[in-house]
Amino acid sequence: MKNKTVAAWLAFLGGPLGLHRFYLYGLGDLPGWLLPIPTALGVYGIQRVQQFGLDDQFSWVLIPLLGFTxxxxALTAILYGLMTPEKWNAKFNPTAAPDAAPGQTNWLTVGALVLALMVGAGVLMASIVFSFQRYFEYQIEEARKISQ
Known part of the structure; x- marks a missing residue:
């Protein structure tokens, strides 16, 4: 029996490592194995910024991968948490009754939803802002080079 609350918390806390996918679909799940790749690339981008500074253009591409992941x-955690018990049990617990306990929403599920919404929205906005800021700073710098 797959519990909706556990899946929501795993998607929020361990999602970038694919933990929620392994919980729901098993260790043979390809997307679960692919999720750590953009996470690792984003962490590598952060390391490049620490090593080479903010002028490193390759890190501008890598860091948002971590944020978008x-x-x-976080969006996946929200989707899991908002799924109706009938839909959850039909998809992940097909042998259980439509209103079985693993598909029910409780306060821990709501907590995962609230935190996923707050943190996910913040990380998404920060990733978009970082990307656009770096892009426009690069454009301004190139324009200065051309004008001189």
Missing amino acids: FAGC
């Missing part, structure tokens, strides 16, 4: 996993 976190935001996507």
Whole structure:
């Protein structure tokens, strides 16, 4: 029996490592194995910024991958938490009754929803802002080079 609350918390806390996918679909789940790749690339981008500074253009591409992965996993946690018990049990517990306990929403599920919404929205906005800021700073710098 797959519990909706556990899946929502795993998607929020361990989503970038694919933990929620392994919980729901098993260790043979390809998307679960692919999720750590953009996470690791984003962490590598942060390390490049620490090593080479903010002028490193390659890190501008890598860092948002981490943020978008976190935001996507937070959205997945929200989707799991808002799924009706009937739909949850039909998809992940097909042998259980439509209103079985693993598909029910409780306060822990609501807590995962609230935190996923707050953190996910913040990370998504920060990733978009970082990307656009770096892009426009690069454009201004190139325009200065051309004008001189």
